[in-house]
Amino acid sequence: MIRLLRSCPSRCLARPPGIGPGAAHPPRPDHAAGARVGETCAGAGRSWSSGDAAVLRLRAATGVAEQERAAGGAEAGSEEDVQLLATSESPELLRIRHSCAHVMAMAVKQLYPTAQCTIGPAIDYGFYYDFDMDGAVVTEQDLKAIRKEMRKIVGKDLPFICEEVSEAEAIERIEEVGEPYKKEILTDIVGKDANAPITIYHIGQKGQEDHWWDLCSGPHVESTGKIKQDAFDLESLAGAYWRGDERNKQLLRIYGTAWENKKQLKAYERLKEEAAKRDHRKLGKQLDLFSMQELAGPGLVFWHPKGAAVRDVIERYWKDIHLQRGYDLVCSPHVAKADLWCTSGHMDFYNENMYDQMDVEDVSYQLKPMNCPFHILMYTDAQRSYRDLPIRWAELGTVYRYERSGTMHGLFRVRGFTQDDAHIFCLPDQISVEIVGVLDLIEEMMTAFGFTKYEINLSTRPEKSVGSDAIWNTAEAALVEALESKGWAYVVDNGGGAFYGPKIDVKIQDAIGRKWQCSTVQLDFNLPERFDMSYVDADNAKRRPIMIHRAIFGSIERFFGILVENYAGAFPLWLAPVQCRLLPVTDAFTDFAKAVASQMRDVGIRAEVCDGERIGKLIRNAERAKTPVMCVVGEKEVESGTLSVRTRKDGDLGAMDVPQMITRMKTAVELRRDF
Ligand SMILES: [Zn+2]
Numbered sequence: 078m079i080r081l082l083r084s085c086p087s088r089c090l091a092r093p094p095g096i097g098p099g100a101a102h103p104p105r106p107d108h109a110a111g112a113r114v115g116e117t118c119a120g121a122g123r124s125w126s127s128g129d130a131a132v133l134r135l136r137a138a139t140g141v142a143e144q145e146r147a148a149g150g151a152e153a154g155s156e157e158d159v160q161l162l163a164t165s166e167s168p169e170l171l172r173i174r175h176s177c178a179h180v181m182a183m184a185v186k187q188l189y190p191t192a193q194c195t196i197g198p199a200i201d202y203g204f205y206y207d208f209d210m211d212g213a214v215v216t217e218q219d220l221k222a223i224r225k226e227m228r229k230i231v232g233k234d235l236p237f238i239c240e241e242v243s244e245a246e247a248i249e250r251i252e253e254v255g256e257p258y259k260k261e262i263l264t265d266i267v268g269k270d271a272n273a274p275i276t277i278y279h280i281g282q283k284g285q286e287d288h289w290w291d292l293c294s295g296p297h298v299e300s301t302g303k304i305k306q307d308a309f310d311l312e313s314l315a316g317a318y319w320r321g322d323e324r325n326k327q328l329l330r331i332y333g334t335a336w337e338n339k340k341q342l343k344a345y346e347r348l349k350e351e352a353a354k355r356d357h358r359k360l361g362k363q364l365d366l367f368s369m370q371e372l373a374g375p376g377l378v379f380w381h382p383k384g385a386a387v388r389d390v391i392e393r394y395w396k397d398i399h400l401q402r403g404y405d406l407v408c409s410p411h412v413a414k415a416d417l418w419c420t421s422g423h424m425d426f427y428n429e430n431m432y433d434q435m436d437v438e439d440v441s442y443q444l445k446p447m448n449c450p451f452h453i454l455m456y457t458d459a460q461r462s463y464r465d466l467p468i469r470w471a472e473l474g475t476v477y478r479y480e481r482s483g484t485m486h487g488l489f490r491v492r493g494f495t496q497d498d499a500h501i502f503c504l505p506d507q508i509s510v511e512i513v514g515v516l517d518l519i520e521e522m523m524t525a526f527g528f529t530k531y532e533i534n535l536s537t538r539p540e541k542s543v544g545s546d547a548i549w550n551t552a553e554a555a556l557v558e559a560l561e562s563k564g565w566a567y568v569v570d571n572g573g574g575a576f577y578g579p580k581i582d583v584k585i586q587d588a589i590g591r592k593w594q595c596s597t598v599q600l601d602f603n604l605p606e607r608f609d610m611s612y613v614d615a616d617n618a619k620r621r622p623i624m625i626h627r628a629i630f631g632s633i634e635r636f637f638g639i640l641v642e643n644y645a646g647a648f649p650l651w652l653a654p655v656q657c658r659l660l661p662v663t664d665a666f667t668d669f670a671k672a673v674a675s676q677m678r679d680v681g682i683r684a685e686v687c688d689g690e691r692i693g694k695l696i697r698n699a700e701r702a703k704t705p706v707m708c709v710v711g712e713k714e715v716e717s718g719t720l721s722v723r724t725r726k727d728g729d730l731g732a733m734d735v736p737q738m739i740t741r742m743k744t745a746v747e748l749r750r751d752f
């Protein structure tokens with residue numbers, strides 16, 4: 078992989094003291110950090126939950142969230158509800174999952190004495206441990222034996238014992254057991270903080286047969302018996318590089334999951350099954366929506382006609398509603414001189430996520446990782462007055478960000494994606510009203526896509542920050558005021574904001590209870606300063622405008638992936654790539670079907686004719702393609718100028734007059750209702 082990064086050639090603007098890399102911008106909504114809890118862990122989350130903390134509620138009796146929705150949503154559930162909490166949401170589950178990783182490592186060491194242990198953190202809904210297997214091959218089959226060994230360890234109820242040791246003692250112990258990776262980890266710990274306490278956690282008593290230890294800072298359950306034999310499982314195997322670096326040795330990663338009780342484990346397994354059925358990568362192929370192309374490179378999305386049709390509907394809807402809500406649409410380039418990214422600070426703060434620059438006539442250009450600086454340039458292109466504010470500029474802006482090749486995941490984590498971005502420039506006393514406007518827009522748009530349950534987070538001023546006390550106080554008060562006036566419950570993450578401003582995050586809940594972080598509203602006191610943005614106030618003084626970054630979907634790609642999984646590929650009528658399939662019983666009726674399809678397309682209905690097969694097969698194909706409306710055309714229909722209508726939801730609806738059918742369909746699409 079060629080990826081050379083040059084730092085800012087002129088080092089034009091230094092980073093504010095004490096503020097680390099990556100802090101320069103609102104975290105991309107689609108890249109919320111995976112739950113990395115526990116010990117010296119370098120791994121990221123995986124599978125559908127990757128990067129998304131989620132509270133999952135499933136009715137244990139049925140396990141199918143569809144039924145839960147029909148019953149009026151998760152909240153309507155009774156004591157039967159099983160709450161499936163992420164590790165970050167439950168200290169108890171953190172202890173269980175983290176301890177389970179130790180038990181697994183001990184079991185592996187007992188079965189494969191020459192295996193070497195590296196790291197084993199808890200992750201969103203489970204844990205993993207990476208081993209250097211010293212050449213031993215482990216298959217899915219072997220997981221059974223490891224599981225069995227773990228059950229034995231759990232059955233013996235061995236205590237977890239913490240022991241603090243000196244560095245020299247730790248080295249000696251590591252050498253005694255011959256675990257070179259542990260030595261590297263120890264060097265890291267000491268390198269970061271020479272005075273950091275070094276702790277060892279034992280399972281069982283030293284000197285006894287059932288004993289194993291690991292360098293770790295905890296936390297753990299008191300004894301292995303606290304892990305329920307029937308509430309954990311080993312899930313899968315994967316290759317992983319030591320420290321996530323492909324130049325290092327490849328290790329074996331074993332994933333597992335652990336819960337407080339069997340009921341939770343079963344509910345989790347059902348949810349996983351349901352999620353697998355809805356996997357957007359699988360459905361994307363099956364429904365011919367999108368692809369990634371090896372020749373083009375990973376993380377770059379090809380939208381096939383059907384996927385592009387849905388995207389087009391989403392984008393048109395997005396543009397229309399923004400125009401209705403007082404935004405203006407803007408467009409900006411995909412590259413700009415490196416100087417711009419120096420001024421914005423991205424070259425310093427964000428370079429890990431940026432591609433190498435390209436030279437054009439001896440000037441360095443940078444592919445854009447964000448749209449913000451472009452909107453700022455348009456703002457500073459003219460002298461602005463307080464009377465011009467607020468300015469709301471929206472853009473479906475395609476950006477490119479570097480992601481490690483191993484971390485890409487379908488549409489959820491990609492290298493090129495389109496943000497549904499907007500920036501609001503306003504006066505300090507307009508913040509609250511503007512934020513309410515954004516929250517209203519989030520609610521309206523998410524409701525249109527069927528998401529009506531939200532989880533709101535307000536992140537406030539961190540220890541190190543830019544901007545005056547006055548502006549932070551004004552801004553935080555305005556955000557609270559906006560949330561209160563909206564009447565939304567929210568959780569405050571004290572000190573969790575970016576150094577340049579407070580923010581509100583909104584998670585939506587999908588059809589099977591998973592939560593996805595999509596919308597973000599982020600205030601910024603930093604970029605207006607860096608670009609010397611101003612407006613002329615009523616007293617003729619030049620003042621800095623307030624800048625608000627906001628996205629509703631986060632990225633079109635990721636949101637589309639969420640939609641596919643939410644609807645299990647069966648898009649509602651208004652979004653469906655093909656809204657109506659016309660199915661001639663024999664070729665003799667194809668011309669009639671084509672004429673009707675043409676009339677439908679004239680009024681904006683996405684219609685297509687499928688023929689050349691027996692009618693039963695055509696219907697089955699349409700159902701498999703999850704087409705919402707099918708019209709069968711035979712002799713009777715052609716003679717009477719009607720269509721035999723079937724819908725995905727209600728089956729056979731009988732004969733309908735052609736113009737009537739088209740009008741009804743058009744209305745249903747416009748109102749975003751079923752046919
Ligand atoms: Zn531990």
Ligand SMILES: [Zn+2]
Pocket residue numbers: 447448449500626627
């Ligand atoms: Zn921005």
